[in-house]
Amino acid sequence: MEQIALNTVIAVMLAIFPGFLFRKCYYSGEFTKQFNQSNEFDKLLWNVFFSGVSMAITLLSIYVFKEFLGLTVLDSLNYDKVRNLTSTVSKNELPDRKVLNETYRDLIIIVGLIYFFSCFFGLMFHWLVRSLKLDVQFRILRFKNYWFYYFHGGKILYSNPSRRKFAFTKVDVLCEVAGETKLYSxxxxxxxxxxxxxxxENIFLTDARKLKKVVNSERTTEVVHNAIPGAAFCIPYKNVVNMNLVYFYRDNELSIARYLIFINVLSSLAITFIIVSVFWFDLSDFGVIGLWKKIFYVIMGFVGIANLRLLIYDKNRKKLAWIPQLLLFISALLWFLYSSDIVSMWIVIISFIISIGASAFITPAGNNISNGDPVENEDPDDVII
Known part of the structure; x- marks a missing residue:
């Protein structure tokens, strides 16, 4: 039992738990309940898959640090020692004490890196999907919590032409309680x-009010709003007959301006560093030798940073204009890999040809009158559910 338990613990630590961490970080925030919304076999397959991805990224990072950057990392591990450890464990035996004393620190570092990359890429992919609104554009990436999309701007219900930022949702709820119909807002x-x-299951309202029709002194009917005291008013969804969602937006020009200034400062510092590095650093280890290589080094650095800046902040990214920017950024990275003799020149050329072709066929969508004029600030959009 002890031998079986050892294999089981190692299998869980390396083949299942990293994928568990990735999925846990990806299904975060409003989507935490989706983490368990699949059968056990599917969850096991996804855990094993993402564990393999995390281990591959970890080993690739170690390889890059050792072979291309010349850094000494995990020097206690080599092919013979790793083979000895895996062979011993596969035979349900404990590793030799001497080998374990020499390698346990680096083994802990490797396992920690695998866990770190699992959490990092889970959070990063979640951020990319939400920030680029990829889940709104592509159904395959959409989370199962469809109420999130209904309650936060309703972008899967209709196309909002304005560039304003979602502020809050006002809800008018028609309920039936004990055979009596009541309206809350x-x-x-x-x-x-x-x-x-x-x-x-439940919705919670702040600044809740009960709406009631009354006949005033002039014999006309009017709607009276009676405030409901309390921090939040809870309505069970089983009592809801109908709901009207009203989306409110706010102008985000100031926050966009500050964000753009921050991006521009970082881009300027990165470009300055690239130019300065040509004169101050020895780039021969990265294949940047000679005048023309240094010129291309600066040009490709500028292309990569410029397109990364556009990729991070681009008003047309919802119109697929981000695809040429991503391709150009990848092409610039491929040139740096070519200068280090990792990829061939033909791959770089083909990548730039594809990028230029994508730029020609995928053009940013400009201001089109047919899209309608932007809605004025505080002008709500109504959706009935």
Whole structure:
């Protein structure tokens, strides 16, 4: 049992747990309940797959540090020692004490790096999907919590032509309680969904009000808003007959300007570093030798940084204009790999040809009258569910 337990622990640590961390970080925030919304076999396959990806990235990073940057990392591990360790464990035996004393520190570092990359790439992919709105554009990347999209701007329900930032959602809820119909209104502050099927369970309103029709002294009917005291008003979804969602937006020009200034400063510093590095650093270890190589080094650095800047902040990225920018950024990276004799020149040439072709066929969408005029600030959009 002890021998079987040892193999089991190692298998879980290296083949399952890294994928578990990746999925846990990817399904974060509003989508945490999706982490368990699949059968055990599917979860096991995804865990093993992402564990393999994390291990491959870790080993590739170590290889780059050793072979191309000339840094001494994990020097206690070599092919013979790794082969000895894996062979011993596969026979359900404990490794030799001497070998284990020499390598345990580096083994801990490798396992820690695998876990780190699992968490890092899980969070990074989550950020990319949400920040680039890839889940809105592509159904395959859409999270199962569809109420999130309905309650946060409703972009999967209709196309909003304005460039304003979503602020909050006002909800008008028609409920039926004990055979009596009641209407409530308020600002949506939180909601809960069922863990198994993502069905809505409760909604919480702040600044909640009860709407009621009354006949005034002039014999006309008017709607009276009665404020409901309390921090938040909870409505079980089982009592809801209908809902009207009203989306409010705010102008984000100031935040965009500050963000753009920050991106421009970083881009300027990066370009300055590339230019200065030609004169101050020895770039021969990276294959940058001679005048023409140094000129191309500066040009490709500028191309890569410029397109990365556009990729991070581009008003047309929802119109697929980010594809040529991504391809040009990758082409610039491939040139640096070519200068280090990692890829051939033909790969770089083909990559730039594809990038130029994509730039010709995928053009940014400009201001089109047919798209409609931008909605004025604080002008809400209504969606009935």
């Amino acid at each position: 308020g600002i949506l502050s939180q909601y809960t969904i069922n863990e198994s099927d993502n069905n809505l």
